[in-house]
Amino acid sequence: MNTSQKYWQSTNEAIPVQTKTILNEYLLSLKLANKAEVTVTKYRSILERFFSECTISIEELTSDDVLKWLNKFSQGKKPKTVDLFLSVLSSFFKFCLAEEYKEHMVIKKRWRPNIPQSLPRYLNEQEYASVKLVSESLSLRDRAIVLFLFSSGCRRSELANLSIEDIDLDRRTARVIGKGKKIRHIHFSLDCALLLKEYIQSRQDDGIESLFVGRFGKPLKGQGIYHIIKKLGKKAELNHSLHPHSCRHTFATNMLARGADLEFIADEMGHANLNTTRVYARIPTEDMIIAYQNRMG
Structure with missing residues (x-):
């Protein structure tokens, strides 16, 4: 199987090597947890965007760094999109805490936008x-x-x-x-x-x-x-x-x-x-x- 076919692996060259190694460990953990391919692919895409634009090493990354990126990213975005990105980032950094790549959580709950729960779209x-x-x-x-x-x-x-x-x-x-x-x-x-x-x-x-x-x-x-x-x-x-x-x-x-x-x-x-x-x-x-x-x- 070619690397390009492995949906749980990132080959994004814009991401620092050490960061990419940790990212791929996280993506593999999702696959081993039986997460759907479409879910792992979505998570990979979101994290690739974040780490290709915010290239500070995971060890040195702070909440201020993430918030600075988030404020820029959020411009013109729907609250649901921002919430999805924050949810993925939160999941990733919880993994980093568990694996001792980070000592403190860099994602804050107060950053999550308030999204009223909408009714499902159904046919009358x-x-x-x-x-x-x-x-x-x-x-x-x-x-x-x-x-x-x-x-x-x-x-x-x-x-x-x-x-x-x-x-x-x-x-x-x-x-x-x-x-x-x-x-x-x-x-x-x-x-x-x-x-x-x-x-x-x-x-x-x-x-x-x-x-x-x-x-x-x-x-x-x-x-x-x-x-x-x-x-x-x-x-x-x-x-x-x-x-x-x-x-x-x-x-x-x-x-x-x-x-x-x-x-x-x-x-x-x-x-x-x-x-x-x-x-x-x-x-x-x-x-x-x-x-x-x-x-x-």
């Missing part, structure tokens, strides 16, 4: 109906993907990693590998099961283990799923973008409207912390009542 009843109607014109594979996302609430990375063996059509369950390599079983609708059965049969024993396959006979990646859903949102003429995570939020909202308790929804979605799921309980009461009445009568 009319938007959901419009998307489902437009999806009927999609290919068999894409219809199965759309229904799977809306009826299971899984993440697009979980969907992309599914194999045919992970699917139990009779029980309408799927074995997915979530964050931290945690395995859980999720459920999907009867309509989705029928489409999956038809799609799998149409594959004619192509010898590919992945559940969903791209145009050139290779496993469909997360980016491909993203484009399918985004294109669907445009076809449905929504007044906002549609993403796979919107399907996940819509699933949770619909489950709550049907009377499912938060613990069940958390298990289905793979939330390790129930507080992550509780945000759905904050959705405006009027929307919940309308959604419930439309589904349950």
Whole structure:
């Protein structure tokens, strides 16, 4: 494997050698902790930017040095972006403390911006109906993907990693590998099961283990799923973008409207912390009542 393929290693030449050695130790620790590749890659990118612009050695780096960089970086940035960078830097320097590369924490909690918790972006009843109607014109594979996302609430990375063996059509369950390599079983609708059965049969024993396959006979990646859903949102003429995570939020909202308790929804979605799921309980009461009445009568 080439160094460029090792997402947990930095080869940025603008970073001092000693700093890069410690950085790569930290990135490796993330990989060994089963952090998702996309997470490790994001952390690496953020830390590479910081250390390529702030080239003071880790041993000599002070809070004032970090704050000076942060003030310059924050100009014109959204609070969420600043908060993400601070979160990554905080994680890295906690590692440095544990490994005795630093004696004191250089990131201060008071630097974190106040970010009001926003409601998840989900489809209301009319938007959901419009998307489902437009999806009927999609290919068999894409219809199965759309229904799977809306009826299971899984993440697009979980969907992309599914194999045919992970699917139990009779029980309408799927074995997915979530964050931290945690395995859980999720459920999907009867309509989705029928489409999956038809799609799998149409594959004619192509010898590919992945559940969903791209145009050139290779496993469909997360980016491909993203484009399918985004294109669907445009076809449905929504007044906002549609993403796979919107399907996940819509699933949770619909489950709550049907009377499912938060613990069940958390298990289905793979939330390790129930507080992550509780945000759905904050959705405006009027929307919940309308959604419930439309589904349950």
